[in-house]
Amino acid sequence: MRHLTSLRALQYVEATLKMLHELEALTELRTFGVCNIKSEHSSYLCNAITKMRHLVHLDIFATGGEVLLERLCLPPNVSWLGLHGQPGRTSMPWSHLKSLTRLQLSFSNIDEESFFSLLELHGLYHLELFKAFVGKKLHFYSGSFPKLRILGIVGCHKLNQTEIEDGAMAILVSLLFDDCPELKALPDGIEHLRDLEDLRLVNTGEELLESLRRKGEEPNEDLVKIGHIRKVTVQLTKKNIWERIR
Known part of the structure; x- marks a missing residue:
C-alpha cells in the first residue's frame, strides 16, 4: 500500500x-476511513494522519465503538469528521478545526463539560450525536453554532433537559x-x-409526545x-404511533 503515493x-479499510x-x-x-481501531493503534494512526496534509474527510470507527482513542491528532483542514469511539481528553479540544462543517460523534461519552468544548466549532453546518452524550442537560448558549443547519441527538438515555438561549443556532x-x-418536555427556548x-421527536418521553398530540x-x-x-x-415505536402534528 505504501507505493500508492x-x-x-x-x-473502510480494517486497521492493522x-x-x-x-x-x-x-x-x-x-x-x-478506517475501522476496527483498537487502543494500541492510536499512536500509529495519529502519526499517519499528521502526514495527510490535504485530508478533508475523515472517518474513524473504533472496535465496538467504545475503544478509547488517545493521542488522536485531528488535521486542521478536515471539513467532514466522523469519530466513532471515545476521544481521549487530549483529543477533545476542537478550536483548531476551523474548516469543520460536518461532525458525527458516536459512543463518545461526552458530558456537559466536554460538550461545552464543541461550542467552539463556529463553522459547523451539520452535527450528529449518536449515543455520544451521557449528561442530563444540553445547554446551547447565545451565539453558539451560528452556521448550524442540521442537528440530530440520538440515543441519549439520560438527557432530560435542553435549553436554547436566544441567539443560539440562529x-x-x-x-x-x-x-x-427521559426527555419529557420541549427544549426550553425552542x-x-x-x-x-x-x-x-422519536421515542422521547411519552408525556411530551402525548402533549403535542392533544389538539x-x-x-x-x-x-x-x-x-x-x-x-x-412525533413517533412512538412501541405504541405504533406516527403522527404529523403539522
Whole structure:
C-alpha cells in the first residue's frame, strides 16, 4: 500500500499495525476511513494522519465503538469528521478545526463539560450525536453554532433537559431527538429558533409526545411554542404511533 503515493481516497479499510505504518506514505489522501481501531493503534494512526496534509474527510470507527482513542491528532483542514469511539481528553479540544462543517460523534461519552468544548466549532453546518452524550442537560448558549443547519441527538438515555438561549443556532433548519426517553418536555427556548422548519421527536418521553398530540379547544402551551415550525412529527415505536402534528 505504501507505493500508492498518489491515492486520493481510501475508505473502510480494517486497521492493522502494518497497514497503519504504511499509511504514512499516503500523504495525498483527501478522504480516509478506517475501522476496527483498537487502543494500541492510536499512536500509529495519529502519526499517519499528521502526514495527510490535504485530508478533508475523515472517518474513524473504533472496535465496538467504545475503544478509547488517545493521542488522536485531528488535521486542521478536515471539513467532514466522523469519530466513532471515545476521544481521549487530549483529543477533545476542537478550536483548531476551523474548516469543520460536518461532525458525527458516536459512543463518545461526552458530558456537559466536554460538550461545552464543541461550542467552539463556529463553522459547523451539520452535527450528529449518536449515543455520544451521557449528561442530563444540553445547554446551547447565545451565539453558539451560528452556521448550524442540521442537528440530530440520538440515543441519549439520560438527557432530560435542553435549553436554547436566544441567539443560539440562529439559522437551524432541522432538529431531531430520537431515543431520548427521559426527555419529557420541549427544549426550553425552542421558540427562539425562528428558522426551524422540521422538528422530529422519536421515542422521547411519552408525556411530551402525548402533549403535542392533544389538539382540543383548550390552549396548548407546547403547540404555541412550536407554532412557527412548518413540519412537526412525533413517533412512538412501541405504541405504533406516527403522527404529523403539522
